[in-house]
Each structure stands twice: as structure tokens, then as C-alpha cells.
Amino acid sequence: MHMHKFEKIWLAFGIGALVVFLTTVGVSAFYLGNKPPSCLTTINVDKVDQTKPFDKPGLHKVEGKDWDYELVYVASAFSYNPVKVEVPLGAKVKVIATTKDVVHGFEVAGTNINMMLEPGYVSEYTTTFDKAGEYLIVCNEYCGAGHHLMSSMIEVKK
Amino acid sequence: MTNSITTKVKVDPRDAKLSMAHFFVAFSALALGGLMGLLQTLVRSGKWELPWGIDYYQILTVHGVLMGLVLTTFFIMGFQYAAVSRTTGGHSIAARRSGWIGFWIMLVGTLMAATMVLLKEASVLYTFYAPLKAHWIFYLGLTFVVIGSWIDGSAQIMTYAKWRKNNPGQPSPLLSFMAVINTVMWIIATLGVAATVLFQLLPWSLGLVDTVDVLVSRTLFWYFGHPLVYFWLLPAYMCWYAIIPKIIGGKIFSDSLARLSFILFLLFSIPVGFHHQLTEPGIDPAWKFLQVILTFMVIIPSLMTAFSLFATFERYGRSKGATGLFGWFKVLPWNDARFTVPFIGMASFIPAGAGGIINASNQMDQVVHNTIWVTGHFHLTAATSVVLTFFGISYWLVPHLTGRKLTKAMNKLGIIQAWVWFIGMAFMSGAMHFQGLLGGPRRSAFSTYGGAKQAAEWVPYQIAQAVGGTILFLGIILMIIIFINLAFFAPKGDEEFPVAVAENLEEKAPMVFENWKLWLGIAAALILFAYTIPFIDIIQNSPPGSKGFQTWSKW
Numbered sequence: 106m107h108m109h110k111f112e113k114i115w116l117a118f119g120i121g122a123l124v125v126f127l128t129t130v131g132v133s134a135f136y137l138g139n140k141p142p143s144c145l146t147t148i149n150v151d152k153v154d155q156t157k158p159f160d161k162p163g164l165h166k167v168e169g170k171d172w173d174y175e176l177v178y179v180a181s182a183f184s185y186n187p188v189k190v191e192v193p194l195g196a197k198v199k200v201i202a203t204t205k206d207v208v209h210g211f212e213v214a215g216t217n218i219n220m221m222l223e224p225g226y227v228s229e230y231t232t233t234f235d236k237a238g239e240y241l242i243v244c245n246e247y248c249g250a251g252h253h254l255m256s257s258m259i260e261v262k263k
Numbered sequence: 264m265t266n267s268i269t270t271k272v273k274v275d276p277r278d279a280k281l282s283m284a285h286f287f288v289a290f291s292a293l294a295l296g297g298l299m300g301l302l303q304t305l306v307r308s309g310k311w312e313l314p315w316g317i318d319y320y321q322i323l324t325v326h327g328v329l330m331g332l333v334l335t336t337f338f339i340m341g342f343q344y345a346a347v348s349r350t351t352g353g354h355s356i357a358a359r360r361s362g363w364i365g366f367w368i369m370l371v372g373t374l375m376a377a378t379m380v381l382l383k384e385a386s387v388l389y390t391f392y393a394p395l396k397a398h399w400i401f402y403l404g405l406t407f408v409v410i411g412s413w414i415d416g417s418a419q420i421m422t423y424a425k426w427r428k429n430n431p432g433q434p435s436p437l438l439s440f441m442a443v444i445n446t447v448m449w450i451i452a453t454l455g456v457a458a459t460v461l462f463q464l465l466p467w468s469l470g471l472v473d474t475v476d477v478l479v480s481r482t483l484f485w486y487f488g489h490p491l492v493y494f495w496l497l498p499a500y501m502c503w504y505a506i507i508p509k510i511i512g513g514k515i516f517s518d519s520l521a522r523l524s525f526i527l528f529l530l531f532s533i534p535v536g537f538h539h540q541l542t543e544p545g546i547d548p549a550w551k552f553l554q555v556i557l558t559f560m561v562i563i564p565s566l567m568t569a570f571s572l573f574a575t576f577e578r579y580g581r582s583k584g585a586t587g588l589f590g591w592f593k594v595l596p597w598n599d600a601r602f603t604v605p606f607i608g609m610a611s612f613i614p615a616g617a618g619g620i621i622n623a624s625n626q627m628d629q630v631v632h633n634t635i636w637v638t639g640h641f642h643l644t645a646a647t648s649v650v651l652t653f654f655g656i657s658y659w660l661v662p663h664l665t666g667r668k669l670t671k672a673m674n675k676l677g678i679i680q681a682w683v684w685f686i687g688m689a690f691m692s693g694a695m696h697f698q699g700l701l702g703g704p705r706r707s708a709f710s711t712y713g714g715a716k717q718a719a720e721w722v723p724y725q726i727a728q729a730v731g732g733t734i735l736f737l738g739i740i741l742m743i744i745i746f747i748n749l750a751f752f753a754p755k756g757d758e759e760f761p762v763a764v765a766e767n768l769e770e771k772a773p774m775v776f777e778n779w780k781l782w783l784g785i786a787a788a789l790i791l792f793a794y795t796i797p798f799i800d801i802i803q804n805s806p807p808g809s810k811g812f813q814t815w816s817k818w
Contacts, residue, residue: 106517106519106520106523106770106772106773107517107519107767107770108517108520109516109517109574111570111574112520112567112570112571112574115566115570116563116566116567116570119562119563119566120563120566123559123562123563126559126620126624127555127556127559130552130555130624130625130626130627131552131625133625133626134548134552134625134626135548135552139626140548140625140626141541141542141548141551141625141626141628141629142542142543142544142629143543143544143545143546143547143548143551144544144545145544145545145547145804146544147545147804147805147806148806149806149807150806150807150809151807182812182814183814206394206812206814207392207394207395207809207812207814208392208394208395208477208481210633210704212632212633212634212702212704214701214702214703214717215701215702215717217626217629217630218629219542219629219630219632219633219634220542220543220544220629221540221542221543221544221633222544223477223478223481223543223544223545224394224477224806224809225477225478225805225806225807225808225809226478226543226544226545226806227544228544229544239715239716239717240717241702241712241715241716241717241718243702243704243707243712243718244704245632245633245634245704245705245706245707246392246633246706247320247323247388247390247392247706247707248395248814249320249395249812249813249814249815250318250320250814250815250816251814252320252706252707252708253319253704253707253708253709253710254710254712256710256712256713256715258713258715
């Protein structure tokens with residue numbers, strides 16, 4: 106099978122580019138720790154309200170951990186609990202969320218927080234809120250008639 | 264001389280009938296699904312509401328099922344069935360019977376699913392994620408569509424196998440080879456969706472079991488969900504590789520490399536479903552990244568395809584005396600809808616493919632996952648590159664099958680249609696991409712999100728989508744007019760089924776390409792490698808199952 110010289114150059118360039126892309130995302134994920142949310146913790150979906158930390162949704166200051174706050178959300182059709190929180194500017198926050206019924210999305214518009222909430226699983230993502238302002242949380246996975254009404258708000262304040 | 268002989272080769276009229284049956288279903292789906300798409304963009308502009316209690320998510324389900332499953336599957340099966348018939352000398356009676364049986368099973372399944380959606384018993388979108396629980400008839404209907412497609416597709420495989428037996432030691436006709444690769448990939452991929460429907464969703468919706476394992480179901484779905492998009496794309500590649508060169512008067516750049524790229528698609532389009540699940544809990548990030556690497560492998564055959572196509576164009580242009588670096592571009596037959604329409608699709612694949620690389624880039628997906636950026640992405644890939652190529656195929660295939668001619672007027676209307684489509688899509692898909700980067704979610708009706716400032720910034724983009732959607736709907740009307748003309752009213756005549764030949768006829772394709780044991784073996788090994796351990800992990804660590812929910816609005 107013959108391959109034209111130009112095609113070899115083209116493919117070498119293309120595959121080289123792919124290797125660079127993969128290396129970039131790979132190093133970022135596994136060396137710098139920017140992995141996509143992949144929490145492996147499970148939970149009994151019928152006992153979410155009784156299970157820690159989901160028995161107390163909201164923002165909690167924590168000590169002795171790599172992050173300053175834990176921000177706990179419980180999603181259900183068609184709302185998030187809490188509906189609104191204030192986060193101090195510059196706080197390193199671990200967002201912890203789960204769902205009590207169907208699959209929901211958890212996207213904080215304008216940030217990199219974007220994860221699926223699936224029944225029986227806990228989703229987590231740690232981030233630093235370093236820009237003041239209002240951040241809208243929307244459900245971005247179809248969950249039923251009120252899907253587009255499901256939202257919450259994070260206010261990052263000095 | 265050989266040229267004048269090949270132009271006369273016709274698809275057997277009995278095969279033509281079956282292909283046309285597929286196309287009637289496909290274009291009906293296009294008309295209805297397109298109307299639903301228009302209504303969605305209007306609702307989301309915030310300026311208009313659906314009448315008579317029709318629900319946004321109901322029409323979204325109709326749009327997704329009709330465009331993503333019905334239009335594509337019926338068109339592809341009809342086209343590939345004709346392509347195999349044309350290049351092997353026709354299907355046997357047994358193969359034809361198999362084709363018809365598959366066609367009817369798919370149609371019955373489609374009608375079952377459609378009925379449940381209309382009754383608001385299945386507003387679960389075409390991804391039908393558990394634990395949303397649709398009516399069991401919806402799931403059974405989808406099972407029929409999948410099983411019907413296997414029986415339908417087996418017609419192509421039977422005819423290919425017969426040709427191989429009658430022509431030992433010969434590489435099979437390129438179009439037949441490509442059609443069979445796509446059908447085989449489809450069968451392997453649909454095993455996943457068939458498994459979740461048959462073993463999880465059907466028993467659960469019938470009440471035989473109480474709960475469903477959500478992550479297993481989603482993983483099986485996405486095992487199917489990504490090769491699905493390659494199942495749409497490969498028939499377009501068949502046209503670009505093996506038909507377009509003939510239309511412009513050129514040659515296939517390399518028959519062997521075309522086959523190699525299709526084999527790479529067979530191997531690498533399946534073990535990549537996790538890149539749709541990058542932001543999901545319960546899946547180990549290392550396995551996600553492994554499937555991201557495999558996803559990037561599937562870009563290589565697309566790079567090969569791009570090279571081959573432009574090499575064909577350039578060589579043809581230079582043979583017509585074009586000079587300079589880009590002189591060849593001008594001499595391409597821009598007045599021929601059979602070329603120009605797929606070419607616009609081809610060109611759209613450049614930004615579409617680049618967007619796809621972003622989506623698959625592991626944690627970068629967090630920026631765009633489930634935002635309307637993704638909707639914008641697949642309206643470039645599927646709804647522009649693939650669909651415009653399908654339209655371009657129809658302009659010669661429909662009259663070829665019905666014994667008519669593509670008239671000058673219809674040719675011109677076809678080119679206008681493609682530009683209308685391109686402009687409409689530039690508005691709609693462009694606005695979707697930008698809104699997605701600002702965080703606008705997909706699959707959502709109009710909402711102000713309680714007067715949130717960020718949501719207010721999305722509204723202008725949603726209005727632009729409605730403008731684009733309206734222009735696209737005009738494009739659909741034009742397409743339906745052309746289809747009806749070519750099927751029923753165009754003047755009688757002999758429209759050519761163009762099949763290109765390779766530039767270098769001395770170089771036969773290596774027979775190893777037809778070694779199915781080898782390729783199926785590697786495909787299976789890759790799938791097992793990418794899925795076995797994470798799948799066992801998912802099952803072993805699974806939480807208690809979910810009961811069903813029906814959270815959508817009912818009649």
C-alpha cells in the first residue's frame with residue numbers, strides 16, 4: 106500500500122498535534138489534579154436526607170482539610186437545596202452534591218463546576234471562587250416538566 | 264469507453280423499490296422533525312408559546328427521535344442497500360426479503376415509539392435516561408427499530424459475502440466494503456443499547472423488576488451513543504471518497520487508504536463512550552482518560568479523509584489546467600448540486616470536527632458539557648456535514664431509483680437549498696456555540712431563571728437561534744419540494760449512479776482488509792480492554808437501584 110509523501114507529512118503533523126493535545130489534558134488532569142468530577146462515593150438514594158453531609162445542605166466551614174469550606178447541595182425535581190448561598194471571595198470550596206430522584210445536572214454558569222448528579226452517587230468538585238459576583242446554578246440534564254425552572258444562586262462576596 | 268459502460272449500470276428495480284421505501288420514511292421524518300425543531304427554537308426565543316397543551320419536552324423528544332434515529336437510520340440503510348446493489352450486481356431474493364422484513368420491523372417499531380410520545384407517555388428524549396420511566400411500548404418500539412436494522416443490514420452483508428464467494432482473491436467493490444463496515448459497526452454498537460433496553464428498561468417498565476441500575480444503563484447507552492454518530496458520518500464519507508470524485512470527473516486518490524480509514528473507524532469508534540460521561544460520578548478518571556485517548560485515535564482516519572478529498576480535488580483541477588496554489592479550487596463544478604451540496608457539508612466538518620476535539624478533551628469538557636454548545640456542535644456534524652451530504656446523494660440517487668432525471672431547475676434549487684441551510688445553520692449553530700460558552704444549558708425550555716443576570720445574557724442568542732431555525736425550516740421545505748419532484752414528477756430518464764475508480768488501478772487493495780476475523784477480533788479486544796474493568800467496577804460498587812419516575816407533564 107503506497108502512501109504519498111505529502112500525506113505522510115500531513116498525518117505526522119496531525120498525529121503530532123493530537124499527541125500534544127492529549128499530553129496537555131493528561132498532565133493537567135493527573136499531575137496538576139484537574140480531573141473531571143469522578144467521585145466514587147455511593148449513597149442510598151432513599152436516605153439522602155438522613156445521610157451526612159446531606160442532612161445539612163449549605164455552606165460549612167471546615168478545619169484541617171485541603172479546602173476551607175464544604176458547600177452541600179441536595180437536588181430533586183425541580184429544585185436545589187439551598188436556593189441561595191453566599192461564599193466569601195477567595196474561599197477554596199469543595200462542592201458536594203447528590204440527587205434524591207432522577208438524574209440532574211449541576212452547572213455553575215461562568216465557572217468550571219459542571220457535573221452530573223445521578224441517583225445513588227455523590228458528585229464532588231473542589232474549586233476556588235476568586236471572582237466576586239452572582240453565579241447561577243442551572244440543571245443542564247433533562248429531568249422533567251420543570252427542568253428549565255430548576256436553579257440556585259451562589260453569591261461570591263468580599 | 265469503460266466510462267460509458269459504467270454509467271449505464273442501474274440498481275436492480277426490485278432493489279430500487281426497497282431503497283425508495285426507506286427514503287419515503289426518512290424524508291417524512293425530516294419534514295415532521297424539522298417542524299418540531301422550528302417550534303423549539305421559537306419557544307426558546309421566549310416570544311412564543313406552544314398551543315393546545317403541547318409540551319416543549321414532548322416535541323424535543325419527537326425532534327431527537329425523528330432526526331437522530333429515524334431519518335438517519337432509514338436513509339443510511341436505504342442508501343447502503345442501493346450502493347451494495349449497484350456495485351455487486353444486485354441483491355439475491357433472500358437478501359431482498361431480509362431487507363424488506365427489516366424495513367417493516369423498523370417502521371412498526373418507529374410507529375409504536377411515536378404513538379407513546381404523542382400520548383405523552385414517553386417524554387424522555389431520545390437518550391431516554393433512567394430513572395425516567397417511559398411506557399413499555401416505547402422501549403419495545405425502540406427494540407424493534409434496532410432489531411429491524413440488524414435484519415435490514417444483514418441484506419448488505421449477505422450480498423457482500425456472496426460476491427466474495429464468487430470472486431475469490433478479489434478485493435470487494437469499495438462502496439460495498441464501506442457499507443458493510445458501517446453495518447457491522449452499527450450491529451456491534453447497538454448491542455449496548457439493545458442490552459439496556461431488553462435486560463433493564465423493558466422488565467422495569469413492565470413492572471417485572473422494581474429498580475434499575477442507572478449508571479449501568481447510561482454506560483450501555485453511551486457504548487452505543489458515540490458509534491451512533493459515526494454510523495451517521497460514514498455514509499457521508501462513502502459519498503466523499505467513492506462518489507464525489509466521479510461526479511467532478513476525477514479519480515479516487517487511493518482505494519487502499521480509503522479502506523484503511525474505514526477499518527480504523529470500525530476499530531476506534533466504539534470503545535470511546537466514556538467521553539460522553541466525563542463529568543459523571545462512579546467512573547474512575549483513569550478509565551475516562553483511556554477512552555479519551557481512544558477517542559483521539561478516531562480523529563486519524565478523518566485526517567486521512569480530508570487529505571484524500573482535497574488531493575482528489577487538486578489533481579482534478581490541475582488536470583483541467585489550473586495553476587497556482589489554489590487555482591484548482593475555481594475549476595471545481597460549482598454549478599453541480601451533486602458536488603456543491605456535499606462540499607458545503609464537507610467544509611462544515613472542519614469547524615465541526617475541531618469542536619468535537621474540544622468536547623472530548625477530558626476535563627475541558629466541564630466548560631461545555633450539557634450546555635447548548637454541544638447542541639451547536641452536533642448540528643454542525645450531523646445536521647450539516649452529514650445531512651447536506653445525504654441531500655446531495657438524494658439529488659442523483661432518488662431519480663436513479665425512480666427512473667427520472669435531475670432537471671436543471673431542481674439542480675439549481677438544490678444549490679440554493681444548501682446555501683439556505685448553511686446560512687440558517689451559521690445563525691443557529693453559531694449562536695448555540697456562543698451561548699454554550701456562557702453556560703446556557705441544552706434541552707431546556709425558555710426560562711429567565713428567576714431573573715438571573717447571566718440568564719438574561721443568553722436571550723439574544725436564543726433569538727438568533729430562532730432566526731436560524733426559521734431559515735433552516737425554509738431549507739427543509741425546499742428539500743421536501745425537491746424530493747417529491749424527483750420521486751414523482753421529474754421527467755423520465757437515466758440518472759447516473761456515480762461510482763468513482765481509483766487513480767492507480769495497478770495497486771490492488773491488500774486482501775488483509777477483507778480479513779473479518781482479524782478486524783472483528785481487534786475490535787472486540789479494544790472494546791473489552793476499554794470497558795471490562797470499569798464495567799465490573801461499576802457493577803461491584805453500584806448503589807441500591809432506582810425506582811422509576813415520570814416527572815414530565817402528561818395529557
